[in-house]
Amino acid sequence: MRVADLPTPALVVDAPALTRNLDTMSAALPGARLRPHVKAHKCSALAREQAGRGHPGFTGATPRELLGLARAGLGEDLLLANESVDEDRLRALATSGARVTVAVDSEATIDAAVHAGIRDVLVDVNVGMPRCGVPADRAGALADLARSHGLTVRGAMGYEGHAVLVADRAERSKLTADAMAVLARAHDAVGGEIVSAGGTGTYDVNETATEIQAGSYALMDTAYAHLDLPFEHALAVVATVIHTNPKWSVADCGLKALGMDHGDPSIDGARVLFCSDEHVTFTTDVPLAVGERVLVRPAHVDPTVAYHEALQIADGPGIDAAVVDTWAVDLRGW
Amino acid sequence: MRVADLPTPALVVDAPALTRNLDTMSAALPGARLRPHVKAHKCSALAREQAGRGHPGFTGATPRELLGLARAGLGEDLLLANESVDEDRLRALATSGARVTVAVDSEATIDAAVHAGIRDVLVDVNVGMPRCGVPADRAGALADLARSHGLTVRGAMGYEGHAVLVADRAERSKLTADAMAVLARAHDAVGGEIVSAGGTGTYDVNETATEIQAGSYALMDTAYAHLDLPFEHALAVVATVIHTNPKWSVADCGLKALGMDHGDPSIDGARVLFCSDEHVTFTTDVPLAVGERVLVRPAHVDPTVAYHEALQIADGPGIDAAVVDTWAVDLRGW
Numbered sequence: 001m002r003v004a005d006l007p008t009p010a011l012v013v014d015a016p017a018l019t020r021n022l023d024t025m026s027a028a029l030p031g032a033r034l035r036p037h038v039k040a041h042k043c044s045a046l047a048r049e050q051a052g053r054g055h056p057g058f059t060g061a062t063p064r065e066l067l068g069l070a071r072a073g074l075g076e077d078l079l080l081a082n083e084s085v086d087e088d089r090l091r092a093l094a095t096s097g098a099r100v101t102v103a104v105d106s107e108a109t110i111d112a113a114v115h116a117g118i119r120d121v122l123v124d125v126n127v128g129m130p131r132c133g134v135p136a137d138r139a140g141a142l143a144d145l146a147r148s149h150g151l152t153v154r155g156a157m158g159y160e161g162h163a164v165l166v167a168d169r170a171e172r173s174k175l176t177a178d179a180m181a182v183l184a185r186a187h188d189a190v191g192g193e194i195v196s197a198g199g200t201g202t203y204d205v206n207e208t209a210t211e212i213q214a215g216s217y218a219l220m221d222t223a224y225a226h227l228d229l230p231f232e233h234a235l236a237v238v239a240t241v242i243h244t245n246p247k248w249s250v251a252d253c254g255l256k257a258l259g260m261d262h263g264d265p266s267i268d269g270a271r272v273l274f275c276s277d278e279h280v281t282f283t284t285d286v287p288l289a290v291g292e293r294v295l296v297r298p299a300h301v302d303p304t305v306a307y308h309e310a311l312q313i314a315d316g317p318g319i320d321a322a323v324v325d326t327w328a329v330d331l332r333g334w
Numbered sequence: 335m336r337v338a339d340l341p342t343p344a345l346v347v348d349a350p351a352l353t354r355n356l357d358t359m360s361a362a363l364p365g366a367r368l369r370p371h372v373k374a375h376k377c378s379a380l381a382r383e384q385a386g387r388g389h390p391g392f393t394g395a396t397p398r399e400l401l402g403l404a405r406a407g408l409g410e411d412l413l414l415a416n417e418s419v420d421e422d423r424l425r426a427l428a429t430s431g432a433r434v435t436v437a438v439d440s441e442a443t444i445d446a447a448v449h450a451g452i453r454d455v456l457v458d459v460n461v462g463m464p465r466c467g468v469p470a471d472r473a474g475a476l477a478d479l480a481r482s483h484g485l486t487v488r489g490a491m492g493y494e495g496h497a498v499l500v501a502d503r504a505e506r507s508k509l510t511a512d513a514m515a516v517l518a519r520a521h522d523a524v525g526g527e528i529v530s531a532g533g534t535g536t537y538d539v540n541e542t543a544t545e546i547q548a549g550s551y552a553l554m555d556t557a558y559a560h561l562d563l564p565f566e567h568a569l570a571v572v573a574t575v576i577h578t579n580p581k582w583s584v585a586d587c588g589l590k591a592l593g594m595d596h597g598d599p600s601i602d603g604a605r606v607l608f609c610s611d612e613h614v615t616f617t618t619d620v621p622l623a624v625g626e627r628v629l630v631r632p633a634h635v636d637p638t639v640a641y642h643e644a645l646q647i648a649d650g651p652g653i654d655a656a657v658v659d660t661w662a663v664d665l666r667g668w
Contacts, residue, residue, distance in 0.1 A: 007420055009668060039611055061612045082612060083576040084586075085625045086341055105577060108624035130607065130615050132577040132584055161610070242417040243439060243466040250466055252418075252668075256640040260595035261609065273464065275595065276495070277373055277636050278395045278416060281464055290442035291419045302611050306590040307640060309667060333643060334343060334586075 003312070004293045004319040008240040009253040011308045012295070014317040015324065017234035018049075018218060024230050025217050026053040028204060035059045035079060035196065037215030038331055040302045043311055044072035045327035046218060059196075059213040060331075063089035068331040070098035077101070079196065081157060081213055083109045083124065083132050089334075090116030101154055104146060105134040114149045121151050122196060125186040127158035127179035136182045140189025155194030158183040159213070164201030167226045173205040180208035201227055221301045223262055236295040237265070237304070238312075238319060239280065241288050249288045253296045254278040259303025266297045293319045306332055337646070338627045338653040342574040343591040345642045346629070348651040349658065351568035352383075352552060358564050359551050360387040362538060369393045369413060369530060371549030372665055374636045377645055378406035379661035380552060393530075393547040394665075397423035402665040404432035411435070413530065415491060415547055417443045417458065417466050423668075424450030435488055438480060439468040448483045455485050456530060459520040461492035461513035470516045474523025489528030492517040493547070498535030501560045507539040514542035535561055555635045557596055570629040571599070571638070572646075572653060573614065575622050583622045587630045588612040593637025600631045627653045640666055 003012050025034060036050045037059040047058060047069060057077035060066040063086070066078045075098025084090055085108055093100040094117035101120040104110045113121055123143050126133030134142050143153045163175035180197065187195050198212035201224060206212060216224060219235040239253035249270075254277045258265050264272045270282045280296060288294070295318075298304035305311075308329050314321035337346050359368060370384040371393040381392060381403060391411035394400040397420070400412045409432025418424055419442055427434040428451035435454040438444045447455055457477050460467030468476050477487045497509035514531065521529050532546035535558060540546060550558060553569040573587035585601075588611045592599050598606045604616045614630060622628070629652075632638035639645075642663055648655035 007423065007668065082586075083584075083624075085574060085576060089341065106624050109576070130582050131610065131613055135579075240419060242419060242443070245469075248464050250417075252416075255593060255595050255634070255637040257668075259589060260593070260637070261589050276465065279465055290417075290440050300589070303589040303594070334341065334591075 001323045002319070003238050003314050003321050003323060006238055006312055006323065008293070009237050009257040010312050011305065011310065012236050012238050012312045012314050013219065014234045014321070015313050015315055017232040017317065021217055021220065021231045021234060022049055022053055025203065025214065026055070029212055030054060032056055032211060035211045035213055036218070037081070037213045038065050038069065040215040040305065041218055042305055042329050042331035043327050044068050044074065044330050046311070047074055048072065050218070057211070059215070062334045063093055064333050065331040066093055066098065066100060067096055070096040075099065079122065081196070085109060085112040087112050087116045090118055094118050103157060104142065105132050107145065110142070110146050110149060110151065113151060119152055120154050121146050122155055122157045122194060123153060123186070123190045125156050125158040125183055127160055127182045127197070129159060129161040131161065133158060136186035139186035143190040153190060153192050155192030155196065156183060156187040156190045157196035158186070159197060159199070160202055160206070161199070164199040165223060165227070166201070169205070169228055172202065176202045176205050180206060184208050200224060200229065200231070216301065219301050222266070222297060222299050233297065235301055236297050239294055239296050241290055241292045241294060244288050244290055248273065248281055248283050250279050250281050251294050251296065252278060253280050257304070257307055258296070258298045259300035261303060262299035265299055267294050270294070295319060305329055335657045336653070337572050337648050337655050337657060340572055340646055340657060342627070343571045343587040344646050345639065345644065346570050346572050346646045346648050347553065348568045348655070349647050349649055351566040351651065355551055355554065355565045355568060356383055356387055359537065359548065360389070363546055364388060366390055366545060369545045369547050370552070371415070371547045372399050372403065374549040374639065375552055376639055376663050376665035377661050378402050378408065378664050380645070381408055382406065384552070391545070393549070396668045397427055398667045399665040400427055400432065400434060401430055404430040409433065413456065415530070419443060419446040421446050421450045424452055428452050437491060438476065439466050441479065444476070444480050444483060444485065447485060453486055454488050455480050456489055456491045456528060457487060457520070457524045459490050459492040459517055461494055461516045461531070463493060463495040465495065467492060470520040473520035477524040487524060487526050489526030489530065490517060490521040490524045491530035492520070493531060493533070494536055494540070495533070498533040499557060499561070503539070503562055506536060510536045510539050514540060518542050534558060534563065534565070550635065553635050556600070556631060556633050567631065569635055570631050573628055573630050575624055575626045575628060578622050578624055582607065582615055582617050584613050584615050585628050585630065586612060587614050591638070591641055592630070592632045593634035595637060596633035599633055601628050604628070629653060639663055
């Protein structure tokens, strides 16, 4: 089957581009230097490709992402890089057979981990982005509290999310260095062997973290297009033209097939006018016919993948590429 | 179980508000005057509530929405109010046991319907919104073409999507009347007993359509809040506060639990700063504690529901309401 023969809308991965992305990152950050984040792809088959390149651990944002990895036999060293006080879900992780480490940044999150039978934690430190994480000057006390409850504190983590999308490399490096100075100070007080941080935008400028939590590099995001990164866009939604007239065309890829928080998608050789629930309306210079296929590039990969049941794996980038495999998006939900 | 005891993020429906919305619409548009659109809720259990109020037919935007209704025994008169040239999916509808009518607006869509064994069609007419639909002056010829292929043309449809969100009622009425004049002219040429149009924003100003395709009224959308409509917001996402500090709080409801095309969600008594994949960062005047629940109101209901597996049905609006039922969001996908 070709990409152009798939029922639409369907998520399509350019497998050679994916392979190049995975190989490039593994060469830069071999083995445990990379802890791939699965939130962008939510696919245990893709995670298996990452594990096969020698990365023993994974990062997830939800309990279900990690449970799915555990069930797929990829549970050697899983990190929930997010706070949770859901003891039932934490207990499911603790009894999954996988080694699971969870982020804690408060007494409440430590209590939940203890009650759920979690054994390993990282102290999550705020390094500049207004989200989770304890202030650096309280990280040591929190680690002590965790140890007093019998938890093993494996180290500290922090996410320089305010730096990862900064276009200028020097500025990105400086923001990252400043953030990592905060994390290093916290880590001195916390102890443990791990300093976990980073993302696709900072994978090669973060010189402090012992492991980088990059995930977007595998499929790549339009949002990173303005950065000087060696990764290629490997994901698109194939859609069918269902209406055309002299002024515009419409394809069957709408709001429910696309993450829209970064704005409208793009279509090569076309200008996107707007999206509806199940439609994208666009103009082209070359007339299209009803039934033709177009490749729609989502503005944000992560929430796009979360709408779909499967990744269709193609042997190249275009609509004439052959579909060689289908990978379930099996790590969706919470 | 209370709403505050649900694993989060979870979609919660205020059942009394839903009931009032359904009753209000059924009183205004009894029986076949309303053909409820299921794309907003994607839930056959909710559709059953609509059918129980005397509406024999349903509207859907995707084949899978209609197949799910057919499987749920709600297939008396289903309309695919969207173009499709996917003969496999159309064939599944044609053999589902339901009566299925599909929209056509081109020779290609007629051919696909014929090849798939579809028997009933509506001619979809463009009435002013740049999406699908044949120009009114070609609608009669398209109906003739459909009949020449053995199809039954039940009438015409058109969607005044450029009118449904206009705040001023007089202006909304005028835009709707203008659009429906186009549709009526097309219908004169097309023939058949049905003129299908409308939405929640125009349900009471559209005086031309024989049936209104409203769907948002059941759960209601923030986008309609500035209109003078008698429907209440009945949907929210319950989330857990996972981090708090003197400056901001974070709850576990992010981009993958929310439709974001209309912008950030809202939280009563709070100011939302931004959303990440699995987080919403916000400020409140009253301090919150980790573990507290908040209700997050999505800016757009339809793409929000499409991310979730279930609607939790509560006996009232707040986090202390009792969860009395769980309805699967069983009409997702394509």
